[in-house]
Amino acid sequence: MADKNLTAGLEDYLEAIYIAQNKNKTVKGIDVARMLNISRASVSEALSKLVSKGLITYESYGTISFTPTGHTEAEKVYNTHNTLKSFFQTVLNISPEEASENACKIEHIISKSVLAEIKDFTDYCNNHPEIINEYRQRKDNGKNLSDRKISGSTPSDIETE
Amino acid sequence: MADKNLTAGLEDYLEAIYIAQNKNKTVKGIDVARMLNISRASVSEALSKLVSKGLITYESYGTISFTPTGHTEAEKVYNTHNTLKSFFQTVLNISPEEASENACKIEHIISKSVLAEIKDFTDYCNNHPEIINEYRQRKDNGKNLSDRKISGSTPSDIETE
């Protein structure tokens, strides 16, 4: 039960297990390997790490289960994914596939408060469809961005941080 | 002049060099090391890679310059960063620091079309301030998201892809 820091990779494993459980009832290593398109050997290693971090329980040839902590963590990743996907799809009009692909990568690195803001903003937009409708109409008419000029989104500061 | 595939790390180097050039005129390895908080040794390695990929020219103890390709690539990363930062700041009301931090990570993995949509949407919002004003007002009044109920952004599908 070492430290709980999760790499992007381990988060992906948790998420895959979570999704597989919601479909299949029981999940084994091979399922994870297939879902993530990764060798059985690599999955075996990763599962050991998750066990040693106290996030799953798992015995050879047995079923993978979450510990309470593991379940919470997996759910967190899953919810983050869905929040992002929903934003991309419903606000930005991105295809489901591409929305998912982007969410899969961004879910591991976005900060809590940006995520919270995205969630709130998405909800707001979905409750006020006229905003998105109006926006999309203008885009389609080529009037695009502004009523008058084409302007670019470019903040003036220059820095690294 | 090997392949041109850029890892997130190499993109960070390009971006740092680009930013440093806009400030300092001339850029040397040590500047990059300081900006990215990375050892001189690691910078030395990375610069060799950028040279061998044909993105910069650089000789020991000399100044770092972009090749045309390198300049284009660096600019691309920099613009992506700014587009994201601008969205976080102006639409989501995130602090400049946190906006930058998130942009720094996401800039390397976001897809072209999601980025383009974010850019257009940000421009639209900035040209129609009433949208954001109204949204923020509701948030501040605790009326939050919807006019009636609290709903969550949760798409119903479950998948990995």
Added chain:
DNA sequence: ACAATTTGTTAGGTATGCCTTACAATTATT
């Protein structure tokens, strides 16, 4: 111009995370 300081490189090391190959253990088939 010489010493001191700064900057750059090399060598060797660590950690992550994937791979393949070969083998072991389990499960399914008949």
Added chain:
DNA sequence: AATAATTGTAAGGCATACCTAACAAATTGT
């Protein structure tokens, strides 16, 4: 129950990307 097929693990490798320490080269100060 014996054999076949599947699933899991171990060992050894590879690539990335960082590090420190030691040394080399260049630059700066006086």
